[in-house]
Amino acid sequence: MHSLTLKVLSTNKHILSKSSFLKGLQCTKALYLYKYHYNWKDPVSTDDQIKFSNGNNVGILARQLFPDGIDASPKSHKDFKPSVALTKKLIKEGTDVIYEAAFNHNEVLAAMDILVKHNNKWKAYEVKSSTRISTVYIQDAALQYYIITQSGIELEDINIITINNQYVREDFLDIQKLFNINSVLKDVLEMQPLIHSKIIELKEVLNLPFIPIKEIGEQCFSPYKCNFMGNCWKHIPKDSVFELSGISREEQFALYNSGTKKIIDIQDIASLKHAQQVHIQSVKEQQAVINFEGLQHFFSTIKYPLYFMDFESSMPSIPSLSHTRPYENIPVQYSLHYKKSLKSKLIHYEYLAQAGGDPRKEFIENLLRDTECEGCILVYDKTFEIKILQSLAKLFPEFDEKIKNRISRIKDLMEPFEKKHYYIHEMKGSHSIKNILPAMVPELSYDKLKINSGALAMVAFHSLHQAQDLFHIAETREALLEYCKMDTYAMVKIFERLEEIITSNN
Ligand code: SF4
Missing domain, CATH: 3.90.320 (Lambda Exonuclease; Chain A)
Known part of the structure; x- marks a missing residue:
């Protein structure tokens, strides 16, 4: 109608x-x-x-x-x-x-x-x-x-x-x-x-007296994600074929339009990639699919003491610092959780730049000091942190050797999820930490934080450049610190959860 x-x-x-x-x-x-x-x-x-x-x-x-x-x-x-x-x-x-x-x-x-x-x-x-x-x-x-x-x-x-x-x-x-x-x-x-x-x-x-009829389709995402999806897509069921990652949008619509609306309805599983097969298995069994061998291999590369590290950056379209390009990532904040051994207490280090100046030297000096003990440095999606460290090494050749040492110690906690060594359907086909955390550690959440995404953190940091109100500055800085701390705390908890899974299998 x-x-x-x-x-x-x-x-x-x-x-x-x-x-x-x-x-x-x-x-x-x-x-x-x-x-x-x-x-x-x-x-x-x-x-x-x-x-x-x-x-x-x-x-x-x-x-x-x-x-x-x-x-x-x-x-x-x-x-x-x-x-x-x-x-x-x-x-x-x-x-x-x-x-x-x-x-x-x-x-x-x-x-x-x-x-x-x-x-x-x-x-x-x-x-x-x-x-x-x-x-x-x-x-x-x-x-x-x-x-x-x-x-x-x-x-x-x-x-x-x-x-x-x-x-x-x-x-x-x-x-x-x-x-x-x-x-x-x-x-x-x-x-x-x-x-x-x-x-x-x-x-x-x-001029039509009614809303034109238009089925959902690839136009909903192209050239931009449409902002009426909440209205047009509300009939799409949970665990639909649109949550299956690793296949193109075109293939998702081909499945959907042929009547295969849900992941459990997919018939030709053998022709799909490993990651998709794992996803389908988890949806069907409504439980986690675990590759213990893969997990054990990952853990064999990790040695205590452990650092859990995360950076936040600012990416100004108009470069405000010398020797930077438009949209270059400028590191402005980090959080580090340090765990000496399996049983030892967590120690937290953090850094947040003052808005307005060039934070890069202070950032790297603090980071090198806070990571000087030996041990693996775990990050989530290593590309970003490594890129930042490489650009700092170029900018400050006096720290080149130390920075190379930190890069050589980096391990990526995303790896076991990317390779589907551990997968549960609540991850919705994604290996982003924002999807992994609620699926693995549901008691921990970003929801209550004032800043709960990297994009918001960037906006908040930018807002400090113009801010005069001391109360607003203090409140924003606190929210930024809390957000970044949560990122590394989430990594600690995910890591511990994986350790428990391995231990329970031995
Ligand atoms: S979500 Fe947007 S693009 Fe897709 S059918 Fe609805 S209105 Fe059209």
Whole structure:
């Protein structure tokens, strides 16, 4: 049965905007829900919040490439009418550079980050905080080009400004080198007929008296994860084929559409990879599948005393430190739990940088001091920690030997889970520590922590750069320390659980 929708078109200033148009290209149902059932949207993820705030900062900085422009941004993003009027006025008055120039043609809104007058024509610039140009960015630029030119503005060129990840900052930030300006005029021109027909099609969708019917499909993830999955995917059962890792999305949908909705319904198990077979076995038996031999081999490589180590980093899009590139990981925090022997008490060490300075030397000096006793250093997913240590060794050659020693002692606690030596279906096909912990040590949880993910930790650390309120600073620092400590404590508990499993088998 179709659900009838009460439409509010008459009060809208525009029917389509850049965001709703791109949503419509992904899925017409998503466009309809976005427009008329916005409150059905899933909560905004921390990753999306970070992308949004990053994009804003980069957009403002890129204006310096074309200085002395006039900002036509609207006061409220709910009403672009004043912005469209101001843009018209600025063009008429002969303004050379306009930021957030807004146009409304046939009830479709476009707002261009930077518009620059050139030989009595105009050049348009859309700023992205990304380092590469995606298909969506081209579609976005093509819509903007269509609306701006249909509004009577002659565009000589249209560009996407991206971040140059090869740029290495020296003492001062060089804006010209930080950004890449890429003309996308050729692609944009080729897309104009498509944009024209899509606008007509999407307007028709928005005129429907009911939500368009659209089955779930690969469009739910591409080009972005749709934020109406909470609504459209609620009928998908627990332990569905979408939880089976190691097979492509296409294969998951092929199974689902052929009637194999749940993992236990999968027939042709022999043709699947080992990891998938283990997953299916665990779901069927509703218990852990353990490869004792594999676990024993892993433990034979681990020697007490043990360190459990975790780093947190900051990844600024705009490099703030000398000799760093955009999006380079800057280590700002670590937690270490130390256990001398099986029976000995846990000792905890930690470090958290002060926001604003360059923490790298202090970070490595503290870390080297806190890990100077012999013994294995356990991390969860060693790639990240090793990469950070290697970059610190390059930066501080005086510590090279000691850092190499620490790297040689690193063992990866993710290994037994990645290789499925221990697997239980509650891990939902993942070997991320956030899935392993509740499955193996349910009494321990990140849920009650104020900061409960690496992405949130990054945002919290960034917030300290601007913070003035001493209470807020102290509270945020405490939450950051608690989060990082939990990461290594979780590793200790997971390790102990594996030790118990091995012991009980002997
Ligand atoms: S979840 Fe999938 S089907 Fe539902 S609106 Fe989004 S893309 Fe469309």
